[in-house]
Amino acid sequence: MRLKSFPGGVHPHDNKHYSKKAQVEEMPLPGKVVIPLSQHIGAPAKPIVQVGDKVLTGQMIAEPGGFVSIPMHASISGTVTKIDLFSHPAGNRQMAIEITGDGTDEWVKLEDNPDFLNMSAKDMKEKIAKAGICGMGGAGFPTHVKLSPPPENAIDTVILNGVECEPYLTSDYRLMMERGEDIVSGLKAIMKALNAANGYIGIEVNKPDAIAKMEQIVKGEKNISVVGLQLKYPQGAEKQLIYAATKRKVPAKGGLPLAVGVVVQNVGTAVAVYEALRFGKPLIQRIVTVTGKIVKNPKNLKTRIGTSMQEMLDFCGGTTGEIGKVISGGPMMGIAIATLDTPIGKGSSGIVIFDPKEAGKDDENVCLHCGRCIDVCPMDLFPAQIAACVRTDKLEESQKAGLTDCMKCGSCAYVCPSHIKIVQWIEIGKQKVAELQRNKK
Numbered sequence: 001m002r003l004k005s006f007p008g009g010v011h012p013h014d015n016k017h018y019s020k021k022a023q024v025e026e027m028p029l030p031g032k033v034v035i036p037l038s039q040h041i042g043a044p045a046k047p048i049v050q051v052g053d054k055v056l057t058g059q060m061i062a063e064p065g066g067f068v069s070i071p072m073h074a075s076i077s078g079t080v081t082k083i084d085l086f087s088h089p090a091g092n093r094q095m096a097i098e099i100t101g102d103g104t105d106e107w108v109k110l111e112d113n114p115d116f117l118n119m120s121a122k123d124m125k126e127k128i129a130k131a132g133i134c135g136m137g138g139a140g141f142p143t144h145v146k147l148s149p150p151p152e153n154a155i156d157t158v159i160l161n162g163v164e165c166e167p168y169l170t171s172d173y174r175l176m177m178e179r180g181e182d183i184v185s186g187l188k189a190i191m192k193a194l195n196a197a198n199g200y201i202g203i204e205v206n207k208p209d210a211i212a213k214m215e216q217i218v219k220g221e222k223n224i225s226v227v228g229l230q231l232k233y234p235q236g237a238e239k240q241l242i243y244a245a246t247k248r249k250v251p252a253k254g255g256l257p258l259a260v261g262v263v264v265q266n267v268g269t270a271v272a273v274y275e276a277l278r279f280g281k282p283l284i285q286r287i288v289t290v291t292g293k294i295v296k297n298p299k300n301l302k303t304r305i306g307t308s309m310q311e312m313l314d315f316c317g318g319t320t321g322e323i324g325k326v327i328s329g330g331p332m333m334g335i336a337i338a339t340l341d342t343p344i345g346k347g348s349s350g351i352v353i354f355d356p357k358e359a360g361k362d363d364e365n366v367c368l369h370c371g372r373c374i375d376v377c378p379m380d381l382f383p384a385q386i387a388a389c390v391r392t393d394k395l396e397e398s399q400k401a402g403l404t405d406c407m408k409c410g411s412c413a414y415v416c417p418s419h420i421k422i423v424q425w426i427e428i429g430k431q432k433v434a435e436l437q438r439n440k441k
Contacts, residue, residue: 004227004228004229004230004244004245005229005230005232005235005244006232006235006240006243006244006378007378007380008375008376008377008378008379008380008411009232009233009234009235009240009376009378009411010232010233010376010411010414010415011231011232011233012167012233012331012332012414013167014167014168014206014231015167015168015291016167016168016169016170016173016206018168018291018292018293018295018298019168019170019289019290019291019298019299019300020170020173022170022174022298022299022300023174023178023300024174024175024178024287024300024301024302025299025300025301025302026301026302027301027302027303027304027307027311027312027315028315029076029101029103029105029304030076030101030304030306030307030308030311031100031101031103032081032098032099032100032101032308033074033075033076033098033099033101033304033305033306033307033343034086034096034097034098034099034306034308034343035061035062035072035073035074035075035096035097035098035099035305035306035343036072036086036088036089036094036095036096036306036343036345037062037072037094037095037096037097038088038094038095039070039072039134039140039305039345039346039347040069040070040134040135040140040141040142040346040347041068041134041139041140041141041142042065042066042068042069042070042141042142042145043064043065043066043068043069044065044069044094044095045062045063045064045065045069045070045071045072046062046063046064046065047061047062047083047097048060048061048062048063049061049062049080049083049097050080050083051080051081051082051083052079052080053079053080054077054078054079055074055077055078055079055080055099056074056077056106056107056108057074057075057076057077057105057106057107057108057284058073058074058107058108058110058281058282058284059073059074059108060072060073060130060132060282061073061074061080061097061099062097064129067145068142068145069142070129070132070133070134070142070144071129071130071132071282072097072132073132073282073283073284074099074284075099075284075285075304075305075306075307076099076101076105076304076306077101077102077104077105077106077107078099078100078101078102079099079100079102080097080098080099081098081099081100082097082098083095083096083097083098084096084098086098086343087337087338087339087341087342087343088342088343088345089328089329089335089337089342089343089344089345089347089348090328090335091328091335091336091337091338096306096343099306110279110280110281111279111280112278112279113277113278113279113280114278116189116277116278117185117188117189117192119277121192121193121194121195124147124189124192124193124277125144125147125148125193126144127276127277127280128143128144128147128193128273128276128277129142129143129144130276130282131272131275131276131280131281131282131283132282132283132346133269133272133273133276133283133346134269134283134346134347135265135266135269135347136266136268136269136272136286136346136347136349137161137172137236137266137268137269137347137349138329138333138347138349139238139347140345140346140347143265143269143272143273146263146265147190147193147194147263149194149258149263150258153258153259153261154195154261155194155195155196155258155261155262155263156196156197156198156261156262157196157197157198157199157200157246157261157262157263158187158190158191158194158196158198158199158200158262158263158264158265159199159200159201159202159227159241159242159245159246159262159263159264159265160183160187160199160200160201160202160264160265160266160267160270161202161236161238161241161264161265161266161267162176162183162201162202162203162207162210162214162267163202163203163204163229163235163236163241164204164207164236165204165232165233165234165235165236165237166233166236166329166330166331166332166333166334166349166350167233167330167331167332168289168291168292168330168331168350168352169289169291169329169330169349169350169352170289170291170300171268171286171287171288171289171300171349171350172266172267172268172287172349173207173210174287174300175267175268175271175287176203176207176210176213176214176267177209177210177213179271180213180214180217181217182270182271182274182275183201183214183267183270183271183274184201184214184217184218184221184224184270185270185274185278186269186270186271186272186273186274187199187201187224187265187270188224189273189274189277190263190265190270190273191223194263196263197223198223198224199221199223199224199225200224200225200226200227200245200246201214201218201224201225201226201227201267202227202229202235202236202241202244202245203226203227203228203229204228204229204230204231204232204235204236205228205229205230205231206231211226211228214226227244227245229241229244229245230244233332233409233411234332234333234378234407234409234411237378237407237409238250238257238264239257239378239379239407240378241264242257242260242262242264246260246262248260248261248262250262252379252402252405253404253405254404254405268286268287272286283305283346284304284305285302285303285304285305286302286303286305286344286346286348287300287301287302287303288300288301288303288312288344288348288349288350288351289301289349289350289351289352290312290313290315290316290350290351290353291350291351291352291353292319292352292353292354292355293354293355293358294319294320294321294322294323294353294354294355295313295316295317295319295320295353296316296317296318296319296320297316297317298316299315299316301315301316303344305343305344305345305346306343306344306345307343307344308340308341308342308343308344309326309328309337309340309341309342309343309344309351310340310341312344312351313340313351313353319353321355322355322356323353323354323355324354324355324356324357324358324359324360325353325354325358325359326340326351326352326353326354327350327351327352327353327354328342328348328350328351329348329349329350329352330349330350330352331352331354332409332410332411332414333408333409333410334350334352362419363419364418364419364420364421365418365419365420366418367384367388367418367420368417368418369384370417372412372415372416372417373411373412373415373416373422375415376411376412376414376415377411377412378407378409378411379402379405379406379407381401381402381405381406382401382402383406383412383422383426384412384416384420384422385401386398386401386402386403386406386422386425386426386429387420387421387422387425387426387429389401389403389429390403390425390426390428390429390432391425395429395432395433395436398429398433399433403426403429403430403433404430404433406426406430408423408426408427410423
């Protein structure tokens, strides 16, 4: 197999050995869950329950706040005990619905539909929307919106992202090893919903057994194939994956994959689509990697949405040493959180625990103008210049330098010899620009 890739990028040690062999285990039913109203890009969901209401597993508890939004569902049966601000996996506090379980896990009625691939595209999209499915690789874009491109943007290609280029994380890898057939069924449904002729599954070469497994499953499929990818970060980023698989280049300055006839979905999202269409099951659980050198028993856990990170770490036996930092997601693009009393959401791919030495904080030094950040930037930007413009409140200049095109992959900060917090400065710039735009409106 000829391996494909993209220009730029870095090669961090993947550290996947901690959890790679850990087959998926299902967490015991949590006694309490906290369901954030915003687990996706777009408007937060609006509660349709009140404190004191009894709910069933799978019951809708919050409706979409707009077209670019998704509903939320109870992940356990029990009683709504609070609707308030709670810690959020994005690192801040946001509105959420707390449910205290009754221990029965009584579900709403689900209906099996073995003939789901013969549903109309319209019915598929409606069912996917009702199931509250969003991208499960991190960004959290509502899936039904991705499957509803404007008429002028015909989609001919669907790419499933099985790259999992973030160090430490292995949840997508285990999903491919254990539920490959369901992934392909979800891919076929997505292709039908978009009337797309071609399907690809992108997997990095550090997962040779996953490549072999998925190739065996799609053997005989005329329009679905596996794309082997070089080991490079951020190989799993949407624009980079599209270029590696198809050599199509998504336009800069806010260009979207649909501009080149492509839709990208995570392998976990494909399974959620399959379960929604086949069984009518809403997205109320996902696989999360709990890992790190000091985690006693790193695991890949099938977990109900809203379960606390502390409960998950306890199920892994806790830690063997002092915790220096907890990251929601992977170490390159994840977010450091202040408390393990934080629920996991639909986009929570992992919990990475560092000891104090691993979490060491280096002071920023002056830029050496070495150009390393330019060499590795997968978006062909000058990251240090953008950061410098933000630091000196030159927001207009930062935008001209490509602030909005930066996807905050962290490659620049990873190679910076001056330890400049480039990604943090760029995030500050994005927030300031967004605030200015809101004030203008």
